[in-house]
Amino acid sequence: MKKLSYLLIIFAFILNSCQSNAQKKPKAEQFEIQKTEAEWKKELSSEEYYILRQAGTEKPHSSKLNNIKEPGTFVCAACENPLYKTKHKFESGTGWPSFDRPIDGGIFYSTDNKLGYTRNEVLCAKCGGHLGHIFNDGPKETTGKRFCMNGDAMDFIPETK
Template sequence: MASSAGTKLGKDTPDSTWKEVLSTDEYRILRQKGTEPAGSGLYNKHKEEGTYRCAGCQTPIYTSETKFDSGCGWPAFYAEIPGAVDRHVDNAFGMKRVEITCANCGGHLGHVFENEGFPTPTDQRHCVNSKSIKFEGSK
């Protein structure tokens, strides 16, 4: 994928390029595995129809059809666009979680949780940072 400046962005993109194309908060979250405070994100209560793209490389990651209100304080989705997300075991902070990253650029999106009892087709909650995604409305 390419940035708005036309630079091809992916897993091999150097940090210096990411620092040029991302805001400070986007860089902290996508490249340094940061998080935003609960309830502070632009897309937490967002309800429009469309596609959520990686804020780094613009790869489509989620659709509004899989977004739901989990009450967790971050945007929640029950499934990604097939092939858009990679999963990695994350043992940080003394707990075992599953980190989710953009399959194209490796940008940190958040974590996925399973078997929490949500009435969704997958019983998964992709807990995603708003700063790691950009919304594109349906035309």
């Protein structure tokens, strides 16, 4: 019984340490575009709202953006903020559009703990919409980063010739 008590105390200490070191969620006021939840619901599809405003995740292999290879720019579906270029997109095998780097100034980093551990969250720098997460298992020959994005959080604008 004593061992169980000690384990519980250690677990509580570790959990508290992780939570106190976690970055706080950004406040909506930090972002250029300010809208009420009612305005976002009116402007976004139900899928876009779920991902961008409620930090949801689409099913893997469901995005029409997975197969895009033509030159262009992936933009935020809520505000058209430029996020990623096709030239930095790669096939990660995860089922979500993946990139090794964003467009400078396009994204904002935060953290989330909704799975019980801290993950690096990626938000749109202009409207604060949830886009996905960043991981350190990307292509080693480039940045080593994998920006794993929800396709429903983005639109694609082809490069004009």
